[in-house]
Amino acid sequence: MLSRTAENLYWTARYMERADTTARLLEMGHRMQLMPTADGGLGSEWTSILAASGTSAGFDEKYGEAVDHNVISYMVFDPANPSSIRSCLTAARNNARSVRTALTTEVWEALNRAYLEFNDLERTPRSQLDLPQVCDWTRRQSALLRGCFDNTQLQDEGFHFFNLGYAIERSDNTARLLDVKYYVLLPTIDMVGGGVDNYQWATLLRALSSHRSYHWTYGGDYAPRTIAHFLILNRSCPRALIYSVTEAEQHLNELAQMHGCRTEATSLAAGLLGELAEADIADIIDQGLHEFLTGFVQQNGRLGNEIARSYLFGKV
Amino acid sequence: MHLTVEHTTTYSFESPRARVVQSHRMTPAASLCQQVARWEVTCDGAHFGADFTDGAGDHITTMTLAGPVTQLAIHVSGAVRTTDTAGVLRGHKEVVAPDVYLRKTRTTAPGVGLAKLADRLAEQDPRTLEAAHEMTNLVADTVVYTPGATDAQITAAEVVDLGHGVCQDQTQVLIAIARMLGVPARYVTGYLFSDAQGNAHEASHAWAELYVPDLGWVGFDATNRCCPDERYIRLGSGMDALDAAPIRGISLGGGAEMLDISVNVAAQQ
Amino acid sequence: MKAQFFNEMYVGDDVRAPYAGLLNWLENTPPEELAQKRAEAETLFRRIGITFAVYGSEDTTERLIPFDMMPRVFTDPEWRKLEAGVKQRARALNAFLWDIYHRREIIRAGKLPGDLVWRNEAFEPSVIGISPARGVYSHVVGVDLVRTGPEEFFVLEDNCRTPSGVSYMLENREIMMRLFPALFRENRIRPVDDYPHALRRTFSSVAPKKCDGDPVIAILTPGSFNSAYYEHSFLADQMGAELVEGQDLFVDGDFVYMRTTRGPQRVDVIYRRIDDAYIDPLCFRPDSLLGIPGLMNVYRSGGVQICSAPGAGVADDKAIYTYVPDMVRFYLGEEPILxxxxxxxxxxxxxLKYVLEHLSELVVKEVHGSGGYGMLVGPAATKAEVEAYALRIKSDPGDFIAQPTLALSTSPTFVDSGLAPRHVDLRPYCLVGSEVHLTPGGLTRVALIEGSLVVNSSQGGGVKDTWVMAG
Known part of the structure; x- marks a missing residue:
């Protein structure tokens, strides 16, 4: 398969997943605002949400104050923000469009329709826009695309590159989101206790659509240690780092079998998965959750670069 | 004359380039004017291939370098035995019809200033040796040789308005005027041996060839107001400076590019 | 008025032989069914048309080309003559291209002024003396033909670079076969669907000398924003060739490679749908982003074949066109059939004097123009338009040629009021490799506007299926 085709499929998935993440972050921010804080006001998490999406610098420069309508403009509609829902949808569609022949009609139409509907959405006066609805719409489009893809695409090389894109993007997003809020999971906070922090944990889980599944898995109360375990090392949680890395490793293995040779990327993924499989949540927290997450984002990034290098992405 | 050439072109890239591809026109072809005793073009880590001789008789080679490339140096080392033929290109194998060199190019397109110059020579038959010498002198008078930078993209018409330039500019003006007068003309690159008195201007040089019926292609060097002799080594030719360039290359990646050139042309005893 | 034009279906009130089967079918098919088929055809074409639109950009002026379900029919003897004429022309054009890039005998012999070639923009000095595989420069020659009588065919222009439209020839036939299987059972119509295979055979036969084994063929497209992208991807799919963009290819040493997920793969034959100026920034436009640096060096050293060969465009220039009959005589020693x-x-x-005096009777075209833009159709133009055009000609006469307004033949076409004669032309596609091959069919373009002689899709033209009856 042409490297460009593989690359476009990979990035279509990455951008669509990124749009999904942005929508989740916005939902979380919106919810935070509705919560009372200890000082008697209402909460605002916009700053940390911008940080989690890695776009704080761009925002500060253009808008300054992190208030609702600014953040929504920036995160939903601003073409200058590469992580805005608009940018992600456009980039996903452009990537898909240049490999139109490699996609089924269902997949293309799911994406194309999302793009066209978003354009309609953009024409709606902002005052009539309901943020939770926009977020909900985005998550549905993302789910629809993924469903169409899994149900209609041939499970050939392209299938694996597409899913690799999802895996790499999702583990990056989960790790970044966790890193922004890592301090609420620290033992010191645990000792301080107090009900105020509960909603932070709950919101974190909600943002990852893992709120209910957490309770199904662990029952009872929120405990920082179990939350961290759930989102990092629990193989049954589809947002956990280990889950995404396992996915990446499997798709790379499938490719290696098809090609009859392993690449640097195959080995790197296996190594990363090995480390996670051996890891213990107590050790991770003892050694520093922030350091662990920073390290993971770097390693995951390296895996992304290695995939690009091994399969000749980009002009050579 | 037995001339030796040592020529190094060094490219440095601010940020590493993913890939470098170059087309080289840097190997002299044998003729009655020059016999090549030894000639070598090298570059560490580069892959040379896709070489051939084009219709004008020039040897062309392709050089590719896989990245990351932060620096590359192309060394030319050679020895050539030259003979003075009073500028006439003798025994050079080529198949291009001279009239092809009447084509316009971007840098040699006609202009008002150029037309005025051409008008001054309109009285006589332009396709003679005398007329060619006159054209050469006219260009040398009009475009004063001034070392230092003119923009490499500058056109002959702009150079005439400017009134000064380097050998590339003088040569393109000469070519433009010749073509306007219906004389086939082309751009030639090569090396020039400067003698101890420092009479010649540039070791890495450019001049024009004009087609004179009965004689064939004859070189005219406007910079030095002369025809090439045994001090000249001819590398290759083209429609204009861009087309004849010894190195045409492209590299993949951003950031600044620094160029350093050292040329030494010596006469062996 | 009607008698002035050759009607391909009727001579007076008698139906001409090739259309007899069709007429019979028309008379025996109830109008409701015809209307229904017409609606079906539209739906089908719209469905394909949707894919045309999807591939093209919404930002460009990509439009659907209307499809008329009345086929245009040729008998076996008619086609034989056309076929011989088109093949003859394709051979002469290739011989001419070889000649002007080598010994230029035709110019030495004084049959064609050298200036027309040397100063031509499409002439490419960098390939002088270079020999493409089998000496072929133009591998797909599209010859635009018009008819004015039972035996009278004229060549309007040649297309030696990369003539487009062949996907319509194939798609139109697909639709017709789906809609009217009975017609195909009752009339023995020669198939066209081997074209992609023949194209592949043609390209394989011109593999470069350094290629050993089965050549790898790729179609080079400017990308999905190009208006002909649909055709590029359609042909790649049908031929089993990789559809590549400039960024997919790179030069290393002696060869061109494409980036694949299994590593670099050598490419031997490139069917490029990009103009010369953009294929290699090291040889042509230095600012080209579409091209592959070093490609021309690999081509010139025999490491890859580019189809059509760079520099082939000089043969289809409108100024060179007038000499094509001389080329046929000079290179083939034959009288031109067309x-x-x-x-x-x-x-x-x-x-020039004649043209300016007779502007209102003539068709005037720009020498380097194409697609029916910038031309003057004298009889259809207003006085003001004629005068404005005269000024343009006077300012640069060398840029214009003029031709009589031809009485283009008509073919029955479905219009709102039923069946009516409309003017048509024809572009067959001639393949030149180890053999010269002409698919029995082509692209018939039809001027849908009553009385119009301009068939270009950009000017309100449509397309028809072209039938060649088996002998």
Whole structure:
């Protein structure tokens, strides 16, 4: 398969997943605002949400104050923000469009329709826009695309590159989101206790659509240690780092079998998965959750670069 | 004359380039004017291939370098035995019809200033040796040789308005005027041996060839107001400076590019 | 008015032989069914048309080309003559290209002025002396033909670079076979669907000398924003060739490679749908982003074949066109089977005088123009338009040629009021490799507007399926 085709499929998935993440972050921010804080006001998490999406610098420069309508403009509609829902949808569609022949009609139409509907959405006066609805719409489009893809695409090389894109993007997003809020999971906070922090944990889980599944898995109360375990090392949680890395490793293995040779990327993924499989949540927290997450984002990034290098992405 | 050439072109890239591809026109072809005793073009880590001789008789080679490339140096080392033929290109194998060199190019397109110059020579038959010498002198008078930078993209018409330039500019003006007068003309690159008195201007040089019926292609060097002799080594030719360039290359990646050139042309005893 | 044009279906009230089967079918098919088929055809074409639109950009002026379900029919003897004429022309054009890039005998012999070649923009000095595989420069020659009588065919222009439209020839036939299987059972119509295979065979036969084994073929497209992208991807799919963009290819040493997920793969034959100027920034436009640096060096050293060969465009220039009959005589020693349309060259003072005096009767075209843009159809133009055009010609006569307004034949076409004659032309696609091959069919373009002689899709033209009856 042409490297460009593989690359476009990979990035279509990455951008669509990124749009999904942005929508989740916005939902979380919106919810935070509705919560009372200890000082008697209402909460605002916009700053940390911008940080989690890695776009704080761009925002500060253009808008300054992190208030609702600014953040929504920036995160939903601003073409200058590469992580805005608009940018992600456009980039996903452009990537898909240049490999139109490699996609089924269902997949293309799911994406194309999302793009066209978003354009309609953009024409709606902002005052009539309901943020939770926009977020909900985005998550549905993302789910629809993924469903169409899994149900209609041939499970050939392209299938694996597409899913690799999802895996790499999702583990990056989960790790970044966790890193922004890592301090609420620290033992010191645990000792301080107090009900105020509960909603932070709950919101974190909600943002990852893992709120209910957490309770199904662990029952009872929120405990920082179990939350961290759930989102990092629990193989049954589809947002956990280990889950995404396992996915990446499997798709790379499938490719290696098809090609009859392993690449640097195959080995790197296996190594990363090995480390996670051996890891213990107590050790991770003892050694520093922030350091662990920073390290993971770097390693995951390296895996992304290695995939690009091994399969000749980009002009050579 | 037995001339030796040592020529190094060094490219440095601010940020590493993913890939470098170059087309080289840097190997002299044998003729009655020059016999090549030894000639070598090298570059560490580069892959040379896709070489051939084009219709004008020039040897062309392709050089590719896989990245990351932060620096590359192309060394030319050679020895050539030259003979003075009073500028006439003798025994050079080529198949291009001279009239092809009447084509316009971007840098040699006609202009008002150029037309005025051409008008001054309109009285006589332009396709003679005398007329060619006159054209050469006219260009040398009009475009004063001034070392230092003119923009490499500058056109002959702009150079005439400017009134000064380097050998590339003088040569393109000469070519433009010749073509306007219906004389086939082309751009030639090569090396020039400067003698101890420092009479010649540039070791890495450019001049024009004009087609004179009965004689064939004859070189005219406007910079030095002369025809090439045994001090000249001819590398290759083209429609204009861009087309004849010894190195045409492209590299993949951003950031600044620094160029350093050292040329030494010596006469062996 | 009607008698003035050759009607391909009727002579007086008698139906001409090739259309007899069709007429019979028309008479025996109830109008409701015809209307229904017509609606079906539209739906089908719209469905394919949707894919046309999807591939093209919404930002460009990509439009659907209307499809008329009445086929245009040729008998076996008619086609034999056309086929011989088109093949003859394709051979002569290739011989001409070889000649002007090598010994230029035709110019030495004084049959064609050298200036027309040397100063031509499409002439490419960098490939002088270079020999493409089998000496072929133009591997797909599209010859635009018009008909004015039972035996009278004229060549309007040649297309030696990368003539487009062949996907319509194939798609139109697909739709017709789906809609009217009975017609195909009752009339023995020669198939066209081997074209992609023949194209592949043609390209394989011109593999470069350094290629050993089965050549790898790729179609080079400017990308999905190009208006002909649908055709590029359609042909790649049908031929089993990789559809590549400039960024997919790179030069290393002696060869061109494409980036694949299994590593670099050598490419031997490139069917490029990009103009010469953009294929290699090291040889042509230095600012080209579409091209592959070093490609021309690999081509010139025999490491890859580029189809059509760089520099092939000089043969289809409108100024060179007038000499094609001379080429046939000079290179093949034969009399041309197909005639040129008489042409006045405005560069010639006496021709210019004639043209300016007869503007309202003539069709005037720009020498380097294409697609029906920038031309004057004298009889259809207003007085003001004629006067404005005269000024343009006078300012640069060398840029214009003029031809008589041809009485283009008509073919029955479905219009709102039923079946009516509309003017048509024809572009067959001639393949030149180890053999010269002409698929029995082509692209029939039809001027849908009553009385219009301009068939270009950009000017309100449509397309028809073209039938060649088996002998």
């Amino acid at each position: 005639q040129n349309v008489p042409t006045w060259k405005c560069a010639d003072p006496s021709d």
